[in-house]
Amino acid sequence: MSWQGHLWLDYRREGDRTVALDLHHGPLRVLQRLYPEGPGICHHVLVHPPGGIVGGDVLALDAQVGAGCHALITSPGATRWYRSDGEQAEQRVALRLEPGARLEWLPMEGIAHSGCIASNRLQLDLAPGAQMLGWDLLALGLPAAGQGFERGRYQQHLAWPGVWLERACIAADDRTLLDSPLGFAGRRVTGTLWFAAGTALDPALREALLDAARAEAGAEGAVAGEGAGSEIDAAEVIAGATSPDPRLVLLRLLATRVEPAMTVLTRVRAAWRRAAWALDSAPPRIWRQ
Numbered sequence: 001m002s003w004q005g006h007l008w009l010d011y012r013r014e015g016d017r018t019v020a021l022d023l024h025h026g027p028l029r030v031l032q033r034l035y036p037e038g039p040g041i042c043h044h045v046l047v048h049p050p051g052g053i054v055g056g057d058v059l060a061l062d063a064q065v066g067a068g069c070h071a072l073i074t075s076p077g078a079t080r081w082y083r084s085d086g087e088q089a090e091q092r093v094a095l096r097l098e099p100g101a102r103l104e105w106l107p108m109e110g111i112a113h114s115g116c117i118a119s120n121r122l123q124l125d126l127a128p129g130a131q132m133l134g135w136d137l138l139a140l141g142l143p144a145a146g147q148g149f150e151r152g153r154y155q156q157h158l159a160w161p162g163v164w165l166e167r168a169c170i171a172a173d174d175r176t177l178l179d180s181p182l183g184f185a186g187r188r189v190t191g192t193l194w195f196a197a198g199t200a201l202d203p204a205l206r207e208a209l210l211d212a213a214r215a216e217a218g219a220e221g222a223v224a225g226e227g228a229g230s231e232i233d234a235a236e237v238i239a240g241a242t243s244p245d246p247r248l249v250l251l252r253l254l255a256t257r258v259e260p261a262m263t264v265l266t267r268v269r270a271a272w273r274r275a276a277w278a279l280d281s282a283p284p285r286i287w288r289q
Contacts, residue, residue, distance in 0.1 A: 011065045065098060
């Protein structure tokens with residue numbers, strides 16, 4: 001039996017509060033709505049109770065962030081793409097921001113199990129004055145458990161019409177892509193972090209975001225984690241920052257495991273939050289459980 005899930009999120013400003021309306025069909029739904037930073041920033045935790053996506057499943061999320069709202073969307077655990085008997089599993093996300101809106105799209109990692117046939121599509125639409133911070137993190141197989149990505153394929157589509165378009169097909173039998181020094185160089189975790197703005201970023205802020213990303217990603221060597229004694233060997237993560245458009249700053253990374261990759265992403269996200277919005281990191285409470 002396949003699952004067809006659709007969740008609609010509508011964020012609106014009422015006085016100094018960001019309120020959220022949601023409507024769901026199927027198993028994709030809101031677990032919690034929290035305000036750890038005060039009424040102006042709504043933290044949403046989304047869940048998919050079946051626990052994974054298999055061939056034939058289609059999950060869709062449409063989020064509209066109204067003018068002046070600030071929303072943060074995350075999940076309590078990994079999105080697992082399981083082995084398919086031939087049908088494709090799909091996830092489609094559309095994020096629309098009105099003028100002056102802010103959104104943080106911070107789901108936990110995706111895990112492409114060997115044998116999956118997966119399609120992950122994300123589309124952005126930012127009005128002038130809107131800003132967004134988001135990431136996408138993928139593990140091929142289970143690197144920490146020594147379980148490889150031996151069969152199947154994973155298709156990735158990230159689109160912001162007129163600004164940014166990325167399409168990739170990662171096939172398990174494409175050893176040149178997976179193992180070549182010009183590809184993933186044997187690493188099985190890949191991630192992208194972005195800061196997007198509907199209006200061209202001030203050049204000084206753009207440079208500050210690039211500098212912060214390079215510093216936090218450990219351009220000088222080891223990448224330090226959040227706690228004492230949690231340094232990560234530089235060989236575990238390769239990262240680089242770029243700005244292909246005046247409205248967009250990107251950090252890309254390859255890693256041997258999810259944990260060091262997530263450490264880099266969370267550190268850079270915190271630095272960008274401070275630089276762009278003068279806000280503390282305020283990691284979602286669900287990440288600490």
